[in-house]
Amino acid sequence: GAGVSQSPSNKVTEKGKDVELRCDPISGHTALYWYRQSLGQGLEFLIYFQGNSAPDKSGLPSDRFSAERTGGSVSTLTIQRTQQEDSAVYLCASSRPGTQERDEQFFGPGTRLTVL
Amino acid sequence: GQNIDQPTEMTATEGAIVQINCTYQTSGFNGLFWYQQHAGEAPTFLSYNVLDGLEEKGRFSSFLSRSKGYSYLLLKELQMKDSASYLCAVVNQAGTALIFGKGTTLSVSS
Numbered sequence: 001g002a003g004v005s006q007s008p009s010n011k012v013t014e015k016g017k018d019v020e021l022r023c024d025p026i027s028g029h030t031a032l033y034w035y036r037q038s039l040g041q042g043l044e045f046l047i048y049f050q051g052n053s054a055p056d057k058s059g060l061p062s063d064r065f066s067a068e069r070t071g072g073s074v075s076t077l078t079i080q081r082t083q084q085e086d087s088a089v090y091l092c093a094s095s096r097p098g099t100q101e102r103d104e105q106f107f108g109p110g111t112r113l114t115v116l
Numbered sequence: 117g118q119n120i121d122q123p124t125e126m127t128a129t130e131g132a133i134v135q136i137n138c139t140y141q142t143s144g145f146n147g148l149f150w151y152q153q154h155a156g157e158a159p160t161f162l163s164y165n166v167l168d169g170l171e172e173k174g175r176f177s178s179f180l181s182r183s184k185g186y187s188y189l190l191l192k193e194l195q196m197k198d199s200a201s202y203l204c205a206v207v208n209q210a211g212t213a214l215i216f217g218k219g220t221t222l223s224v225s226s
Contacts, residue, residue: 004158017225020133033213033214035214037218041121041218042203042217042219043159043203043205043216044213044216044217045213045214048212048213051122055212056212056213059213083120091158091159094166104149104161104164105149105161105214106161107151107158107159107160108158108160109157109158
């Protein structure tokens with residue numbers, strides 16, 4: 001498929017464990033974004049990558065959250081010492097090169113994270 | 117700061133027209149997006165407005181008034197498959213992210 005893919009689709013973990021969420025963007029998309037969607041809330045921006053660098057990390061809620069991107073492609077979002085409030089759907093999106101503001105973001109299906 | 121407001125829920129019947137409003141307060145303006153999200157699925161792009169006026173695309177149209185901080189999404193000839201959440205989002209000042217409203221859940225009945 002040519003869309004954004006994410007894995008796993010579902011993740012159940014225990015409080016205090018670390019989790020890694022993976023995103024494969026559309027080939028050729030240099031911009032990559034992570035968002036999370038909690039029940040009853042809108043999508044909340046977490047971090048933006050342009051290539052392998054992250055010029056905007058302002059949405060990461062705490063230092064337990066980190067993300068990296070390698071080869072200008074795959075990205076991993078890591079949550080350390082998970083808490084119950086981290087339970088949400090984590091969505092990844094990518095966009096093509098060009099004028100940043102008007103580029104449509106293509107979203108993946110998300111990873112539903114449940115912290116028990 | 118940035119704030120996006122849209123109604124939580126709307127209902128309509130097949131064949132009708134519905135207008136979903138969105139108001140925003142932002143520091144600067146770099147464009148506004150509408151996305152559709154079916155339950156359990158990824159948001160999909162519907163429209164982008166950066167200039168005032170109406171953008172029409174088939175059954176869907178989107179309007180923007182920058183002076184009023186206001187946009188609406190107009191859906192015509194509603195179909196059952198249009199039942200979904202509609203997300204209004206503005207580009208942040210740095211142009212690095214979308215700031216989303218909480219979404220409007222539209223239910224279309226026969």
